[in-house]
Amino acid sequence: MELSTLLLMRQELALTAIILILLVSEIFLSKENKGVVVPLALGLMVLQTILGFIPIDYGNLFGGMFQNSELTHLMKNILNVAVLVLFLQSASWLRKDVLEQGRGTEFYLLILSTLLGMYFMISAGDFLMFFLGLELSSLPLAALAAFDIYKKQSAEAGIKFILSAAMASGVSLFGISMIYGVTGSLYFDEIAAAFSFGGLEVLALVFFFGGLAFKMSLVPFHFWTADVYEGSPIPVTSYLSVVSKGAAVFILTIILFTVMKSMQDVWRDVVYILAILTMTIGNLFALRQKNMKRFLAFSSIAQAGFLLLGIIAANQNGMAVVVYFVLIYVFSNLGAFGVVQAISLNTGKENIDDYEGLYRTNPKLSLVMLLSLFSLAGIPPVAGFFGKFFLFIAAAGEGYYWLVLIAVINVTIALYYYLLVVRAMFLRKNDNAIPLFKSDTLLRVGLVICVLGILVAGLYSPLYEYIFGLSAF
C-alpha cells in the first residue's frame, strides 16, 4: 500500500489533526490565554470545511473497510457546515459560562471526536467500522449532555442519554452479530450478496434498525429525547438534534439501500409503521409543549418521521431527497436553535410565552425565527417546502398514497404549532416583552449563514439535481 492512497481519507486525517492540535494547545496555553481556543477552533473548523469542498479521489481503503464516494463526501460536507455554524453560535455561550470554569477546549474536543465518529460511520465499508463510528459518535455526547454538570437537569440528561445509548448499542450489536452468523462476513458487499429472506435475518434487521432508530429518535425509541434536549446546554441540544440525527439518517439510508436491499420488502413495512407513529406522536406531543427546547425536540422527532418517507422510496430519488432534506433541516433547525440560544443567553428565558411581542423589540431575531419555523413547517417559498414536497413525491412514486396522505395531515398539524410560536412573536402584545439586546457577532454570522442556507437551498434548483446525480448506488 502506498502512503499516498491514505489521502482518500483526507477529511478524517485532517479532523484527527485538528483534535490533536486543540489537545496540545490546551496543555500549553497559559491560564490567562485559555480564551484563544474559541477563535482557534473556529479557524480550524473553517479550514476543515473549505478543505471539504476541494475535490478528492474516491475509492476503498483497508480492504474495503473504508469507502469514500462522492455521496459520502457530500454528506460529510453537510455535517462540516452544520458543525461550523454550531461553533459560531456556541462561541458566546462558551465565553460567558464555560471558559471561566476552565473547560472550553473539552467542548470542542468532544464535539469534534463525535464528528470524526460520524465520518467513519458514513464511510464504513463493514459493520465493525460502522459500530465503532456509532460508539465514537454517541459516547462523548453523554459527557456533552452533562456539560452543565452542576445543574441537576444536565446531569440527569447525561445519565439518561448514556443508559439509553448503551441499551441501543447493545441491541444493535446483537443484530450485527446475527448478521455475521448468517452471512459469515462483516463486509457490506459480501453481506449484500449473501443476505436473503429468513427468520433470523428479519430479527437481525429489526435489532440493527433499533440501534439507529434510537439515534434518530424514531417513535418507540424516542423517550430519552425530550428530557435530554431540555437538560443539555443549548449548543449540545442543537448538535444532538441536527448533526447527530443527520449522520444517523445518512448511514441508515446507505445501509438499507445497499446492504439490506434483498430485504427491502421487510424493512419497508417496518419503516412504514415507524413513519406513521413518529410523525403523529411527535406532532401530538409538540402541540402541548411550553418550553422552546422541548418544543423543538418533539418537532424534530416529527421531522425524522417525514424523512422516513424518503427512505421508504428506496431508489435514487429517495436517496437524493433524504440528503437534500437533511441539508435543509440543518439550516432550519440551527436557525431556530440559534435564536433560542441568543434569547436564553441574554435573558435566561426559554418558554414560548416569553416570546410574546418579540417582534416589536427584536425584529431581526424574530424574522430569523420566522424563516426557520416556516422552513420547518414547509411553507413555500422557503426551502422546507421543497424538501417536504420532494419527500412526498418520492413516496407517492412508489405507490405509498395512504402514507403520503397521513403525512400531509401531519404537516397541517405541524403548521398549527409552528404558527403558535409565530403568533406569539408577531401578533401578541406584551408589556414585559424581552427588551432589545445585541447578540454576539459570531452568533449573528451563524444566523446569517442559516438564513442564506434556507433561501439558497430552496430557490437554487440545480442543487437538488446535483445531489440527485450523486445519489446513484
Place this chain on the structure above:
Amino acid sequence: MERIIFYIFAAAIILFSLFSVTSTRILRAAIYLFLVLVSIAGLYFMLGYHFLGAVQLTVYAGGIVVLIIFSILLTEQIDSRMPAPKLGTMILSGAVAVIGATVSIFAITGHNFETTPETVNAGTVEKVGERLLSYGEGGYVLPFEVISVLLLAAMIGAIVIAKRPKSDEQTSE
C-alpha cells in the same frame, strides 16, 4: 464429557446473569457479573480460543470488574440496598424479556448455520497479531486506530464530568 461441561458453563452464565440484574445489593450484583464473565471465558477455552479466553479473564474479569467495585466503594455505602422495583414493572419487564428471548431462540435454532472446518487454530496469538496490524482485506489496523481515538474521547468525557469548576472549589475551601 465436553457437552456436560458446556451445559455447566451455560447454566452458570444464565443463572448468574439473572442474579446480577435482580440483586438489590449493588456489590453483590458486581460479584455475580464477575462470575458471568469467568464462565464466558470458560466457553472460549472450550472452543480453543485460548487468547480470547485469556483476554476475557484479564481485561473483563480482572480489570473491569475491579474498576466497577472500586467505583461502588468510592460512591456508595456497601450495605445500602436499592429499592425493589414495583410489581407492575417487574411483570412487564419480565414479560418483555421472556418474549424477546423466545423469539430470538426460535429464530436462532430455526436457522441452518453453515459450518467451516478451518476455525480450529484461528485464535492463536500470531494470527491475531498479524490480522490486527495488517491493512489488506481482513486486516484490522483501521479499527485499531479508531478505537484509540474513542478511548481518548471517553477519557476527556470522563474528565469533563468529574472535574470541579473553579468557582465551586473556592466556596468549599
